[in-house]
Amino acid sequence: MPEAEPKLRLQNVVKKFGDHTVLRGIDLVVGEGEMVCLIGASGSGKSTLLRCLNGLEPVDDGEIFLDKLDIAEPGLDLGPVRQRIGIVFQSFNLFPHMNALENVLLAPRRVLGKTRDQMMGDAEALFTRFGLAAHIHKYPDQLSGGQQQRVAIIRALAMKPEVMLFDEVTSALDPELVGEVLDVLRALQAEGMTMILATHEMRFARDVADRICFMDGGVILEEGPPDIIFSAPQEERTKAFLKSILV
Amino acid sequence: MVAGCDQRSSRQIVAIPLNRREAYEARQKKRALIIATISTVLVVAMIMILVPMAPGWEQVKKSFFSSEIFVLSFPKMAKAFLLNIAIFAWSAPLVAIVGLLLALARSVRSPALFPLRIFGAAYVDIFRGLPVVLVIYLIGFGIPGLGLPRPYNSPYIWGTVALVLTYSAYVAEILRSGIESVHASQRAAGLSLGMSERAVMWDIVLPQAIRRVVPANMNMLIAMQKDVALLSFIGPVEILRQAGIFKSLYANFTPYVVAAAIFLVVTIPATRYADYLMNRQRDARS
Ligand SMILES: Nc1ncnc2c1ncn2[C@@H]1O[C@H](COP(=O)(O)OP(=O)(O)OP(=O)(O)O)[C@@H](O)[C@H]1O
Numbered sequence: 264m265p266e267a268e269p270k271l272r273l274q275n276v277v278k279k280f281g282d283h284t285v286l287r288g289i290d291l292v293v294g295e296g297e298m299v300c301l302i303g304a305s306g307s308g309k310s311t312l313l314r315c316l317n318g319l320e321p322v323d324d325g326e327i328f329l330d331k332l333d334i335a336e337p338g339l340d341l342g343p344v345r346q347r348i349g350i351v352f353q354s355f356n357l358f359p360h361m362n363a364l365e366n367v368l369l370a371p372r373r374v375l376g377k378t379r380d381q382m383m384g385d386a387e388a389l390f391t392r393f394g395l396a397a398h399i400h401k402y403p404d405q406l407s408g409g410q411q412q413r414v415a416i417i418r419a420l421a422m423k424p425e426v427m428l429f430d431e432v433t434s435a436l437d438p439e440l441v442g443e444v445l446d447v448l449r450a451l452q453a454e455g456m457t458m459i460l461a462t463h464e465m466r467f468a469r470d471v472a473d474r475i476c477f478m479d480g481g482v483i484l485e486e487g488p489p490d491i492i493f494s495a496p497q498e499e500r501t502k503a504f505l506k507s508i509l510v
Numbered sequence: 511m512v513a514g515c516d517q518r519s520s521r522q523i524v525a526i527p528l529n530r531r532e533a534y535e536a537r538q539k540k541r542a543l544i545i546a547t548i549s550t551v552l553v554v555a556m557i558m559i560l561v562p563m564a565p566g567w568e569q570v571k572k573s574f575f576s577s578e579i580f581v582l583s584f585p586k587m588a589k590a591f592l593l594n595i596a597i598f599a600w601s602a603p604l605v606a607i608v609g610l611l612l613a614l615a616r617s618v619r620s621p622a623l624f625p626l627r628i629f630g631a632a633y634v635d636i637f638r639g640l641p642v643v644l645v646i647y648l649i650g651f652g653i654p655g656l657g658l659p660r661p662y663n664s665p666y667i668w669g670t671v672a673l674v675l676t677y678s679a680y681v682a683e684i685l686r687s688g689i690e691s692v693h694a695s696q697r698a699a700g701l702s703l704g705m706s707e708r709a710v711m712w713d714i715v716l717p718q719a720i721r722r723v724v725p726a727n728m729n730m731l732i733a734m735q736k737d738v739a740l741l742s743f744i745g746p747v748e749i750l751r752q753a754g755i756f757k758s759l760y761a762n763f764t765p766y767v768v769a770a771a772i773f774l775v776v777t778i779p780a781t782r783y784a785d786y787l788m789n790r791q792r793d794a795r796s
């Protein structure tokens with residue numbers, strides 16, 4: 264991986280919910296175009312970490328550099344940061360009162376000040392590319408889970424982010440729909456998008472990730488290339504976790 | 511098996527085939543209808559027989575149900591009701607606007623705007639805690655009593671203000687409950703795209719919230735439509751006051767019955783419609 268200029272650099276990131284410390288000092292470097300998968304038991308803090316990266320949760324301590332900008336700086340205007348770092352959620356969170364196209368166009372129009380006409384070309388290209396050209400005018404409740412999740416991804420991509428975060432984006436899907444969403448992720452990786460995924464899809468993580476980070480108790484306990492992590496983990500906790508899910 | 515099929519196809523010729531459950535439900539429905547009809551007829555018949563037997567009936571009939579006075583008073587009563595409708599028509603949009611502003615004030619998250627939230631909460635508590643008629647008296651007599659010059663001491667203005675103050679408090683609470691019923695993940699989705707709090711509220715949360723509370727707000731408007739009559743206490747000759755004038759003129763209570771009939775003609779369809787919306791929403795959600 265190109266080690267020159269990391270896209271994201273986290274230093275000792277701490278996040279508390281009241282007395283409960285969920286992230287206990289996360290250090291992580293993500294290179295441009297790299298795909299990093301976060302794995303770990305439920306409650307280990309994967310979602311919280313992603314939400315902190317996107318500014319949905321304020322961090323209590325530590326630094327998060329996006330290029331040279333410390334986005335953990337308290338009081339920083341998060342709007343521009345969130346444009347640069349998109350996030351897709353497990354539960355899609357499409358806006359139910361808007362059709363697929365309106366879902367995608369809303370933020371570019373409100374935030375980037377683009378007109379519908381300016382955005383139409385880009386939006387249609389994205390829908391076509393991810394096999395949704397026929398569903399542009401459908402409402403979320405008329406789409407399958409896999410289709411909704413692809414619309415959610417398009418919605419995030421329409422902001423032209425530099426980094427994309429994916430929080431268990433296939434966990435709410437029926438097994439036969441998982442593939443179509445993973446294909447989208449592969450396509451994004453191929454075009455050089457910097458991505459961080461929290462995932463329970465170990466096969467997928469093993470196949471496509473550049474690096475695996477095993478989270479445990481609010482820290483990244485072990486990280487490395489998928490081959491090493493999956494076949495020769497060093498930490499006992501990693502071994503136990505992998506054993507528990509791979510039986 | 512074969513016999514069953516035969517039966518089915520032979521019945522198909524006659525009418526749409528009912529399956530077992532549908533046939534059962536049709537029987538139940540028919541029974542319920544018969545019972546309801548019989549009991550209604552019985553009750554009405556009893557009223558028609560028993561009430562005239564009461565010693566004061568002749569008197570009550572004369573003073574409440576005089577057809578002559580009904581006909582005499584009806585045109586002017588209907589015209590007075592137009593004033594109720596007019597007052598309602600200009601109050602309702604004001605209620606919607608003030609109610610929305612209050613709901614937004616109570617929903618702001620920024621710590622800097624905390625005083626706004628306090629104001630919203632106090633307003634809502636005060637005006638939901640007072641009888642409408644008391645607010646109408648206090649504002650309708652109190653403010654013109656300050657000696658305001660001519661157009662500004664009109665009971666129309668201050669009566670409207672009193673109605674708007676009271677009902678916007680209720681509408682604000684309904685809207686706020688709608689705003690809170692929109693799941694936090696919707697807000698997160700909007701913010702994560704770089705949208706401002708304001709844009710998230712306006713484009714994502716409010717449209718969903720307002721849709722959910724339309725039936726509840728319809729009921730609020732129906733209540734307000736009736737309470738327009740309370741302005742009669744401070745002056746405007748709307749339907750209730752007109753009825754009072756006729757009552758004195760004819761020494762007869764029939765005009766009040768006329769007023770009641772006119773109200774029902776409007777409120778029954780409106781409440782039915784609100785119920786219909788409410789049911790449709792409940793069905794859509796389940
Ligand atoms: N808003 C919140 N308030 C309080 N505690 C929270 C909040 N969000 C998360 N937590 C707590 O933080 C811890 C980590 O949660 P998180 O959702 O990040 O875990 P996760 O690794 O994503 O788990 P999963 O695999 O189940 O998604 C949990 O103990 C959770 O209860």
Ligand SMILES: [Mg+2]
Nearest residue numbers: 309310311431
């Ligand atoms: Mg999670």
